[in-house]
Amino acid sequence: MRVGIVSVAQTPFRAYPQWRSHELTYLAVEEALRRAGLPFREGYDEIVTCSSDHWDGKTLSDIEHGEVSGAHLGPGEEKVSMDGANAVLLGFIKILSGHAEVVLVTAACKEMDVLDPSVIENFGFDVPFQQSLGLDFTQAAALQAVRFMHRYGLKREDFAEVVVESRNRAKTNPFLSMEGDLSLEEILGADLLAYPITRLDRRPPRDGACALVLAKEDRARQLTDRPVWIKGVGSCYEPHNLGDRDLSEPQALILAAKDACVMAGIEDPARGVDLFEISEHFSYQQLLWIEGLGLCPRGRSGELLRSGKFDRTGDLPVNPSGGLLGGVPRYVAGANRVIEAFYQLRGEAGARAVESEPKVALAHGTYGPAGQHHCVILLERGF
Amino acid sequence: MARRTAIVGVGQTFHRSRRPDVHIGELCAEAVKAALEDAEIHVRDIQAFVTGNMELFEGRYVQDMWLADWIGAVGKPGIRVTTGGTTGGTLASVAFELVASGLYDLVLAVGFEKQFEGDTRAGLKTVADPLWIRWQTTGAIGYFSRQARYYMKETGAPEEAGAMVRVRLAAHARNNPHAHLRLDLESVEEVLKSPYLIPPLRQLDMCPTSEGACAIVVASEERAARMARRPVWVKDWTSVHKEAIYVRGGRHSVADLEMAASRLFRRNGIQKPMEEISVAEIYAPSTWAELEWLEAYGFCEKGTAWRLEEKGVFYWNREFPVNPSGGVVCTNPIGATGLIRVAEVALQLRGDAGPRQISRKPTLGFSSAWGGSGWTVAHLLSSSKD
Amino acid sequence: MDIEKELLCQRRTLKIRFRWSAGPYLGRFLLELKEEGRLWVVRCPGCGRFLLPPRIVCAQCYTRTPEFPEHWVRLSGKGTLVDWERVHYPQMDPETGTVRPEPYLHGTFRLEEGLLFVHYLGPEDVQESDLRVGLPVEMVMKPLEEREGKMTDIHYFRIVEGRR
Numbered sequence: 001m002r003v004g005i006v007s008v009a010q011t012p013f014r015a016y017p018q019w020r021s022h023e024l025t026y027l028a029v030e031e032a033l034r035r036a037g038l039p040f041r042e043g044y045d046e047i048v049t050c051s052s053d054h055w056d057g058k059t060l061s062d063i064e065h066g067e068v069s070g071a072h073l074g075p076g077e078e079k080v081s082m083d084g085a086n087a088v089l090l091g092f093i094k095i096l097s098g099h100a101e102v103v104l105v106t107a108a109c110k111e112m113d114v115l116d117p118s119v120i121e122n123f124g125f126d127v128p129f130q131q132s133l134g135l136d137f138t139q140a141a142a143l144q145a146v147r148f149m150h151r152y153g154l155k156r157e158d159f160a161e162v163v164v165e166s167r168n169r170a171k172t173n174p175f176l177s178m179e180g181d182l183s184l185e186e187i188l189g190a191d192l193l194a195y196p197i198t199r200l201d202r203r204p205p206r207d208g209a210c211a212l213v214l215a216k217e218d219r220a221r222q223l224t225d226r227p228v229w230i231k232g233v234g235s236c237y238e239p240h241n242l243g244d245r246d247l248s249e250p251q252a253l254i255l256a257a258k259d260a261c262v263m264a265g266i267e268d269p270a271r272g273v274d275l276f277e278i279s280e281h282f283s284y285q286q287l288l289w290i291e292g293l294g295l296c297p298r299g300r301s302g303e304l305l306r307s308g309k310f311d312r313t314g315d316l317p318v319n320p321s322g323g324l325l326g327g328v329p330r331y332v333a334g335a336n337r338v339i340e341a342f343y344q345l346r347g348e349a350g351a352r353a354v355e356s357e358p359k360v361a362l363a364h365g366t367y368g369p370a371g372q373h374h375c376v377i378l379l380e381r382g383f
Numbered sequence: 384m385a386r387r388t389a390i391v392g393v394g395q396t397f398h399r400s401r402r403p404d405v406h407i408g409e410l411c412a413e414a415v416k417a418a419l420e421d422a423e424i425h426v427r428d429i430q431a432f433v434t435g436n437m438e439l440f441e442g443r444y445v446q447d448m449w450l451a452d453w454i455g456a457v458g459k460p461g462i463r464v465t466t467g468g469t470t471g472g473t474l475a476s477v478a479f480e481l482v483a484s485g486l487y488d489l490v491l492a493v494g495f496e497k498q499f500e501g502d503t504r505a506g507l508k509t510v511a512d513p514l515w516i517r518w519q520t521t522g523a524i525g526y527f528s529r530q531a532r533y534y535m536k537e538t539g540a541p542e543e544a545g546a547m548v549r550v551r552l553a554a555h556a557r558n559n560p561h562a563h564l565r566l567d568l569e570s571v572e573e574v575l576k577s578p579y580l581i582p583p584l585r586q587l588d589m590c591p592t593s594e595g596a597c598a599i600v601v602a603s604e605e606r607a608a609r610m611a612r613r614p615v616w617v618k619d620w621t622s623v624h625k626e627a628i629y630v631r632g633g634r635h636s637v638a639d640l641e642m643a644a645s646r647l648f649r650r651n652g653i654q655k656p657m658e659e660i661s662v663a664e665i666y667a668p669s670t671w672a673e674l675e676w677l678e679a680y681g682f683c684e685k686g687t688a689w690r691l692e693e694k695g696v697f698y699w700n701r702e703f704p705v706n707p708s709g710g711v712v713c714t715n716p717i718g719a720t721g722l723i724r725v726a727e728v729a730l731q732l733r734g735d736a737g738p739r740q741i742s743r744k745p746t747l748g749f750s751s752a753w754g755g756s757g758w759t760v761a762h763l764l765s766s767s768k769d
Numbered sequence: 770m771d772i773e774k775e776l777l778c779q780r781r782t783l784k785i786r787f788r789w790s791a792g793p794y795l796g797r798f799l800l801e802l803k804e805e806g807r808l809w810v811v812r813c814p815g816c817g818r819f820l821l822p823p824r825i826v827c828a829q830c831y832t833r834t835p836e837f838p839e840h841w842v843r844l845s846g847k848g849t850l851v852d853w854e855r856v857h858y859p860q861m862d863p864e865t866g867t868v869r870p871e872p873y874l875h876g877t878f879r880l881e882e883g884l885l886f887v888h889y890l891g892p893e894d895v896q897e898s899d900l901r902v903g904l905p906v907e908m909v910m911k912p913l914e915e916r917e918g919k920m921t922d923i924h925y926f927r928i929v930e931g932r933r
Contacts, residue, residue, distance in 0.1 A: 020792035023825045030833070040831035053438035053465070057787045060467040063756045067626045072828035073638055076622035077758075078473055081438055081465040082447070090462060090477065097386075097483035099620075115786040123783055124444035128406055131781075233486075235460040237432075237451035244452075255458060263486070368448040373461065403775030442783040525875065528854055581854045626828030633851060633877055633885045 003095045004220030004227035004382055007036035008339045010210035013328050014177040021056055021110035022064035024209035025049075029069050029106055032211035036223050038102070041070035044213065045100035047077040050087035050107035050331055054120045057113070069106050069211075083279070084210070085334025085365025085375040091214045092230050092377075101216050102223075107336075108209035109329040117205070124369060126240060135242075137281070138202060140369035142194035144247035145284040149196065151248045152299030154287070156196045160187040161305055162283040163200050163325060169312065170326025172351040175336075177206075178326050201283040203324040203333075210335050212342075225383060228345050231360070232266070232378040234259030240372065250292035253366070253374040257293055260376040266360070270295050273378070274358035275344050276318045277337035279366045280325060289364065289371075290318060317354040320344070334365015338377055345381040387768065388482040389607040389614030391600050392422025393726035398563040398595030398714045401499045407441065408453030411495050414596035414719070415454045418491065422600040423611035426455035426491075429600070433477045433492040434463050435470040436718030441501040454493055454598075468666070468754015469622065470494055471597065471721025475750075475762060476620045478601040488606040495596035496716035523668060526635065527589065528581035531671035533634045535583065538686035540674070545588050546574035547692045548670035549712065555699055556709025558739035563593040563714040588670045588712070595716035597723045604768075615729040618747070618763040621646050625757040636757060640679035643751070643759040648681065651763055653747075657682045661743045662704050662731045664724035666753040668711050677705065680751070700742040707731060707739045721752025725762055732766040791918075794823040797837040803918040806910040808844040810884065811835070821884050846908035848880040850928070853890050853900055878906050878926055891925025905929040 009031035011024050019027075033040060047069045051061040058064075062079035071077040080087040084107035091103040111117065121136035148154060164187065170178035182200065190198035213223070220227040234256035239245055257269060266272035276293065280286035287301040295316050296304050304310065310318040321340040328336045341361035343349040363377045394417025396402070402410055411434075419426055432454060434447045443449070447463040450456070462481075466473045471494040478492035534540060550571060556562035568574055568587070577587035607614040623643040625636065644656070653659050663682065667673035674688040682703065683691055691697065697705040708727040711720055728748035730736045745766055752760040791799055794811070801809050811823035815832025823841065826833050834840065853876045874897070876890030890900075891909065909924045916922040 017790050018793060020790055020795070023792050023794075026825050026833075054444050054785070057785070057789065059437065059439045060755050062466065063627045066624050067756075067828045068826055070831060071624040072626040073623060073642055076760075077466075077624045078464055078477065078622065079466050080462065081435075082463050086462055090464075090480075093477075093480050093484045093486070096485060097480040099480055099483065110790070113787055113789055115788060116784070119783065119785050120444050123442060123781075124448060126408070126449040127443065127781060128779060132779075235462065237447075237456045237459060237461050239457050240449045240452050251458070256460070259460065368445055372448050372451070397772055399772065401775075402772060403778070404772045442781065525854060525856070529852070529877075532852070579857060581856060 001096060002217040003092050003230045004215055004217065005212055005230065005342050006215050006220050006223040006227055007032050007213045008211070008342050009035060010175055010336065010339055011208045012175045012177065013206040013208035015112050016110065016207040021051070021108050022068050024110065024207065025065045025106050025108040026068035028209040028211040029104065032104070032213055036213040038213065038223070041074040044075050044102040044104045046075050046094050046103045047071050048080060048087045048091045048094070048103060048105045049077060050080045050082070050084045050335065052081055052109065052331055055109050055111050055114055055330065065106060065108060069104055082373065083334040083365035083367040083375060084331050084336065085338060085363060085377055086235065088212060088335055088338050088377060089233050089235060089375055092233060095214060095216045101219050103214045105212045105214060105335065106209065107332045109331040110207045111205045111330050112207050130241065135369070137369050138197060139194050140242060141282045142197050143242060144370040145196050145282065147247040148284055148288055154299065154302055156188055157184065158287065158302030159196065159201055159283040160184050161302065162280070162286045163187045165305065166319065166323050166325035169320055169352060170322030173322045173326060174350070176322050176326040178322065197282055203281045204327045206327045206329045208329045208332055210332050210339055212335065212339065226346050227382040228342050229380045229382045230377060231380045232260035232264030233376065235373065235375040238372045242370065247370055248288070250288055250371055250374070253289060253292040253371065256374040256376040260378050264378040266378065269293050269362060270316065273360050273362045274356055275341065275354055275361040276316065277321060277340045277361065278319060278323070278364040279333050279337055280323055283325060285371065286319065286323065293362070312352065312354050320349070320352045320354055334363070334375060337363040337365060338379070341379050345379060386483050386485055387604040388479050388617045389602055389604065390617065390725070390729045390764070391602040391607050391610040391612055391614050392418045392424070393599050393729050394418030394421050395561050395597040395719070395723060395726060396595045397561055398593045398716055400563065400591060400593060402497065402594040407446070407495065407497050407500070408449060410497060410594065411450055411493050411596045412453045414495070414598040415491065415493055418598035418600050421612065424489070424600070429455065429489050429491045430459065430487040431481050431490045432456040432459060432461040433474050433481065433490065434461065435465045435474050435494050436496055437467065437470065438465045440717070441497055454491070466755065466758070468717060469721055469752040469758050469760040470718045471723065472666070472725070472752025472760030472762065473622065474722050475599060475725045476622065476760060478599065479617050479620055482601050482603050488603040490601045491598060492601065492722065493596060493598040494719040494722045496718045497594045498592040498717070499594055524580045524584065524589065527669040527672060528584035530635055530675065531584050531588070531669065534671050534675045538689060540689040542575065542583055543571050544674060544689035544692060545583070545670040546571040548673050549574045549587050551692070551698055552706060552710050552712050555707050555739060556713035558699070559709050562709040563595070564591055584669060584671070590668045590711045590715040593714050593716040595714070595719055597719040597726055599722060599726055599729070613733050615732045616765045616768050618765045619647050619651055620760070620762045622760040623758065624755060628756045637675065637679035639757045639759040640676050641681070643761040644680035647761055647763050656680070657703050660747045660749050661745045662707065662728060662741050663749045664706055664708060664727045665751045666711055666721055666724055668715070668753070670712055673705070673710065699739050704741040704743065707736065707741055721760060724750035724752060728764050732764055793836045794825055798822050799918045803916045803922050808846055808908070809841050810844060812840045812842055814840055819882060819884055821886065842882070845881045848878045848886070848906055850876060850900065850902060850904045850906050851879045851885065852877040852902070855897065876906070876926055888923055889925035891927050895928070899928070
């Protein structure tokens, strides 16, 4: 059985002091359903929402996100409290299982309402052991970045280059709000958060929401003549103790990608995939994930990035959207990668469209400290 | 459904108001180990994991990160679903879906709560919209006292009705070594001595806060055929949500319970639920809710559950056993509570429930989970494949 | 192994500061409550029901509601007593961190416009023996200078004197 994505919608990502988080979800849902020509509530069998009680400041944040998605005495609703790519994965599973034919998937986060993000992240570490150290995800990332640098002789300039590229591409993406040009020197000279990560190496916080409609093959063909099929999925955990991991070896990404590729019948992503939308919450992660996906030999991603290999016009385009460094909310992040891949495969990516007329795309989401969990979704143009 | 699925192993911890001897990881490991031993497999056989709890209750963020090591999920796929009180039910549903999808043959779901580690009342209060009714401070107790008042008013049930439920559940819990409250309540009079929380709801009418975990192993049809235990087949599952309860006055709607049960019964051709279903494990946080909800699910006519309770038909050794485990009123580790219902039905259908094994021939079992703003997750399990 | 025994306990307090946007629906409701001392609802353009509090979409008929003031209706703040409950256990007030003295009363009120609404039943010396279902009630606001744009800007609902 094939499962397709038939429509997507998202709010532009920025600060939204005028809206509450579930109101943003509603705006995305309304548009995604309208594009699919589906009526509210009656048009789909299941809803998968993605939100976090910590960032919404509310136990059962899906009461509101579900309500505005049509869950009142209607389709069943389930909440995935992980990166948004996993919500897409669960929607896919629901259809494969035969338990639903059409699924609405939403993701939302209004992280700019939270004044103490690092406190929340700190409580993401196990309390008896690592939490006492005051670690947050930026500090964990810094440890990972340093290990990556030392292992392959990379320099801060390699990471800063990712920031320059991402910001340039973000300016072509109408959903992002990235303005102004920054030079390599300005990025290297920005305030250090934790060596080697500066304020500009980190994904900037944003508010926003997105929605996707998934359907089994026959329903998908009724709803659109340009479906995008989900070909393969994979997800994986790494150990929690940072000391138990070689942080320069993204084991969970490697295994998740392997599962997804086996399912999709792709032997080598570097040859079987035309486009990559990956989740770099920090600049170095784009390079580390590129290497984890096997798109280039270890330690060489920085130099190949400079050569243009991963550009919009290169032979392995990575994040032509501007990626997460262009400013995408937490939780929405991985779902937004799927949406960007969808736009590219449908030829609806506007100024950020890659030139190769891509047929197969890889979308990736990660969450937890230093990418402890990864999710990979392979998509194929269905027309 | 694409593929048949079956429950091939269940396990739970001993539940207490506090489990100070273990941390969250060890608590979950205890349930996982029990489920794996029951299934007679090793954790490396499990292909994917489903976890969940009440996100804010222990104050921790991304709990699955830490749990990955303790439940054996490192290097494996995993998904985390958190749907409040229904979390345990959702864990089972998602595990069924992962197997039915054809992607995995053996999946483990584990739910837990370690409520004493956090401020559960503060956690429950944050269910309310922070800008609307969070200032009100009664949480679930206010909700269920109102529910009890309306049930009494509408059905003419006396205050003794709730106490009768409590006596039955105590009798069931005494037969269940895993139950949290195993009280020697022999008479209605003893229950009526319990202090009021909000009249007519008494302390003994309401569920406790428990610490504990529960896990199940779900297998595909092919894999189930090669397992140690008799498989318990999954017939169907569903979830129904309601809109946010912004205005909490008056009678609470039970439309979610009605819709979930009628959906399952209709889809599976069940016309006389009380005759065709041999055991029900329902998620009712208070004695009074148990009465009203048996009616809402369609097991008996409106206003009659308390009369049947009077006759004793809901005892484990009688016509329609309800909550032979002792139910939620005796054990409530929230993120595990819905999953314990599923696990208990599986044990009963296997005939492995020991001293609390129902007397009726176990064929079909019904389990439910409840939470959120009036949400129901319900499952239908069967002792036979077809 | 003794499952009652604790070797060591670590204590933490998780304190996260939020700044919540109230949005164009609830935000307007709270602003009007603060400044004008009145309750507002939005009437769903689809099914005609009153939404209290106002919200972006009617969950029952899925019609998007307009922003203030189109389709918004100001309520009288008067009604009748439907039900009350006496809270017996001490609970922390999540807004202030202090424990509210118990027992105290919550009331459910049927507003003149037909909606149910829950708030405190006051004043503090109100006697339960004086309460009866159906008694007329009215909303009492805190003084203007004490209002913050919160639901607790409403002091309580009280029985209308002289009409018992």
